[in-house]
Amino acid sequence: MGRAPCCDKANVKRGPWSPEEDAKLRDYIEKNGTGGNWIALPQKADLKRCGKSCRLRWLNYLRPNIKHGEFSIEEDRVICTLYATIGSRWSIIAAQLPGRTDNDIKNYWNTKLKKKLMSVIPQFNQRKAPPPFPDSYQNSPLSLSSQMLPPLSLDSSSQYYACGLNKQFASHEFASLPQYLSTNDNNSLGNPNNCSSFQAPEGYYSPLKESNNFMFGGEGSCSCSDGSSGGQIGQTREIIKQEEMGFQDYSIYSDYAYQCVEKTNGYFGENIAESYDLEDVKKLMGSTSLSCNGSILDENKEELKLMPMYYF
DNA sequence: AACATACTCAACCGCTAAAAT
DNA sequence: TATTTTAGCGGTTGAGTATGT
Structure with a gap:
């Protein structure tokens, strides 16, 4: 025997949340907390939603101190640096950016930041070989x-x-x-x-x-x-x-570019950070290179450029 | 103004590890 | 110990919106 089923899948509402539903969920959690049990929460909060859906709505939208809107240059830098180091582990990246959710960062990366990066790193698109070393x-x-x-x-x-x-x-x-x-x-x-x-x-x-x-x-x-x-x-x-x-x-993109060029075949590419295990992440998370406390940007620079790098 | 296309992002899907029984 | 479900995660989708023609 296992646990009881979480909900009647056929009778839960799906799709966008209404303001009324948001209010119910917010009110309930503010008064009672989640109790560590999302599955039981919808019934207690009088919501016809799956617990999973409630959890997502709370974490990504309703939770206090959620930051919406434009990402700062510093946030860009942190995302690029971490993406270069650990790949698409959005929850870890989000943990370094207070107020940002993993979903938010994932969306931002896929729709904006990646393109921004590509635009300053033409080599990525050209898959250009590094110059020969003497x-x-x-x-x-x-x-x-x-x-x-x-x-x-x-x-x-x-x-x-x-x-x-x-x-x-x-x-x-x-x-x-x-x-x-x-x-x-x-x-x-x-x-x-x-x-x-x-x-x-x-x-x-x-x-x-x-x-x-x-x-x-x-x-x-x-x-x-x-x-x-x-x-x-x-x-x-x-x-x-x-x-x-x-x-x-x-620029902020240095580490990302750095990882991108670090391929044994010597060509640029996006195939990065493929095989880090948990221990690697722990080490990395403890390294100063992942600190969010500072910026290496020139305050007077609006345009960010990538410093091309090669290895041999 | 009407339509097409591109973009954004909230929500869902499917997977895995952990927990419950 | 085996089975079943949950929690949490990253990937994907699609409705709504913005922009271009």
């Missing part, structure tokens, strides 16, 4: 990982550089940038003594750290505090082509 780098100590890197450990009180981006980043902002980790020891990030001899080819950026700052190297402007030129980058998953870099316009 042969001489094939034997570099770098390796491309198809797996998610562990979260960066950043000091929240420090400022970080991304070389060529002409600005400093707070830790949470920096964590949203493509992640570059030290080969052997994540904790060595920021340690100036760990710079090594790898140098990105001309026209490319490579990450670099300096003193307590991380830097994306290249352009000769980056140096380690131990005096070496170039930068230790350890495990690197991409090299950014210099001339295509939008310096001040490093």
Whole structure:
């Protein structure tokens, strides 16, 4: 024997909710709560609706503090970042955006944000191959990982550089940038003594750290505090082509693009975040890159541009 | 003004894991 | 332990609305 059936499917009302029904549901829940039992609720609230329908109506529309209307730039950024990281797990994404429902975010993504993104990332549509990387780098100590890197450990009180981006980043902002980790020891990030001899080819950026700052190297402007030129980058998953870099316009879409290019066949595509398990999500959710507390946007910029990225 | 097309978003569908019996 | 249902989730649909011709 199992549970009793939830409702008589033939006798429940379907379709749009009337204001009267909304009022009944709202009044009942405000007075009595859901009691953790949606199935029993319609009868108690004198509604000819399925419990499932009541739950959806409450969660997506009637619940207090629901935010309707335009999404902010910051919300865009969070959605893009999380979508790039964990895919279409709307409930997790919604949990990061107070007042927004998973349904709302899903609709917004499917109808607006995705298109917005496509419009600033023409490569997605063209399925363009990344540029070839010089042969001489094939034997570099770098390796491309198809797996998610562990979260960066950043000091929240420090400022970080991304070389060529002409600005400093707070830790949470920096964590949203493509992640570059030290080969052997994540904790060595920021340690100036760990710079090594790898140098990105001309026209490319490579990450670099300096003193307590991380830097994306290249352009000769980056140096380690131990005096070496170039930068230790350890495990690197991409090299950014210099001339295509939008310096001040490093956008909210960075992580999304980053994931999109991270395909082992080396082509752009949307086939992202396919195989993360719960543990991955937990790790990711604990990482600073998923923080919603800040924005890396230039306040003066209205137009958002994507910084093209390539990997080798 | 009338029609066609595109867009939005609330609601439903179907699936899975968890809970109840 | 097996069976049945619920809760919650992501995907899809379609009515209503906006925009274009």
